[in-house]
Amino acid sequence: MPRFSGTGENASVLAAAAWGVERFMQDRGGDIDRIAGRAGLSTRQFSLPTDALDLGAYCRLFHEAAADTQDGNIGLWFGQQFDPRKLGLIGYVALLSPTVSDALHNLASHFGYHQARTETRFVQQGDLLRLDYAIRDPAILTRRHDAELTMGMFCNILRHALGPDWAPEEVHFEHSQPEQAEEHRQAFQANIRFQCSTNSLVFRRTGLDRPMPEADPIMLEVIRSSLISLARSRPDLAAPHLSLKEQVVQHIRAALEDGHIEFPDIAARMNLPPWTLQRRLAQFNLSYSALLEETRYAEALRYLAIPTQDISAIARTLAYTETSAFSRAFRKWSGMSPRAWRQQNMRDLTP
The missing domain is CATH 1.10.10.60 (Homeodomain-like)
Known part of the structure; x- marks a missing residue:
């Protein structure tokens, strides 16, 4: 079931999504203070994973980093190296789930509490499954790097359970094909499609019933409740005023x-x-x-x-x-x- 969220003036994302970003960008030759400042952020905002960052500024952070480091695929590589245990509450909602299937369902249904104005769906169609992701805020235009890093984060959750060599069948992106698209194929070890209707991991059902290595139903309920409770204090995650x-x-x-x-x-x-x-x-x-x-x-x-x-x-x-x-x-x-x-x-x- 997809989850939509966010009605405040600016959509937000929990700062856990930026865990390690300072060292990552510095290792690639970037000036993190300059990059963050141009994006409208301060590096102090990255310190507490349960703090909220402006989602548009978070997306701009990687756009500015690509220019500063001259690495056009910086979002792609940030996502590939991201440890799902560092993704904060939403990461553990997946990692503490009983099975891989439960992890994907919980990730999709709870991601809206982690990031506002976002659609996530776990869709089963025959032998193939899709984990879809898209920001639905029309005011956020610089989405390419966010999409690539998020697909990498999702991929690493599956690799955490199914092994480091696990790869999807295909990865779909909404944006146009960038110049260095071969790096995407290398990173995901999969066919890559651009200009699709949404961002997706497409994969087979194999391993779906496998237990998650850190499954803990009691701790899962604690983390899930904490994520939902935290969301209630964020104005952009208030109940949507939909017609x-x-x-x-x-x-x-x-x-x-x-x-x-x-x-x-x-x-x-x-x-x-x-x-x-x-x-x-x-x-x-x-x-x-x-x-x-x-x-x-x-x-x-x-x-x-x-x-x-x-x-x-x-x-x-x-x-x-x-x-x-x-x-x-x-x-x-x-x-x-x-x-x-x-x-x-x-x-x-x-x-």
């Missing part, structure tokens, strides 16, 4: 993953009696069936933009029992079949 339509769409997107998308299911997710939700929708001239179709269409376009996603798997992800039913619906929405839409748009969707 009714936005709330319903958010719950539909989450419900698609388990297939329970009937109107009473969504009302239950929102802790409302179905008749109350129906009345509120009517007050805004909204129809649940129209919102369901709108959400499915948007999700279909997002998945079709990923060339490796099989159309029958997309149909299942969107809670269609038959691929033919999905194809009919998509033709009604777009005027063409899913396959025809993908072929027509493939040139713009792949690097």
Whole structure:
């Protein structure tokens, strides 16, 4: 289930995400005080892992570091060397989980407490799985290095459990291909795709049931509760002031993953009696069936933009029992079949 968060003026991220950044940048010839100052930060802000950093400034930190060190892939390499035990509370939410599968579910569902205005999803499709990540704050434009370092951090959580030689099948990035893209393939030991609909690790199910080396259910609950409690004191992580339509769409997107998308299911997710939700929708001239179709269409376009996603798997992800039913619906929405839409748009969707 994806988690969104953040409504304050500036989105934030816990300072644990910057653990070791001073020494890392100094080792690469950077002037950390100058880099941090240009990003709008002070090095004093890195000292306490539970303090909050401005997320936009955190992203700019690596943009400025790339210029200062003349290393265009500095975010990539920061993520590759990052020890998940240093990621603070969110790191231990994953590391203390019972199994690898639990670790990925907990990471995705709790990441919003660590970093605001961010979407994380753990999606299972057939033999392949995806761990998706994207900042959803339109004011934050310098996202490339953050995406690359975060995919590295996520990868290292899996390597912590499955061994240092573990590698994903593919890694997807939203941004365009940089000049030194071969370094990405070396770092992840995987195929890399750029200009995708989101940032993702794509990998097989092998090892998903393996126990996490440091599994501890009691400590996990302590850490999880601490992370949630800490989030309550951060104004950008207050309960989102979403419109009714936005709330319903958010719950539909989450419900698609388990297939329970009937109107009473969504009302239950929102802790409302179905008749109350129906009345509120009517007050805004909204129809649940129209919102369901709108959400499915948007999700279909997002998945079709990923060339490796099989159309029958997309149909299942969107809670269609038959691929033919999905194809009919998509033709009604777009005027063409899913396959025809993908072929027509493939040139713009792949690097």
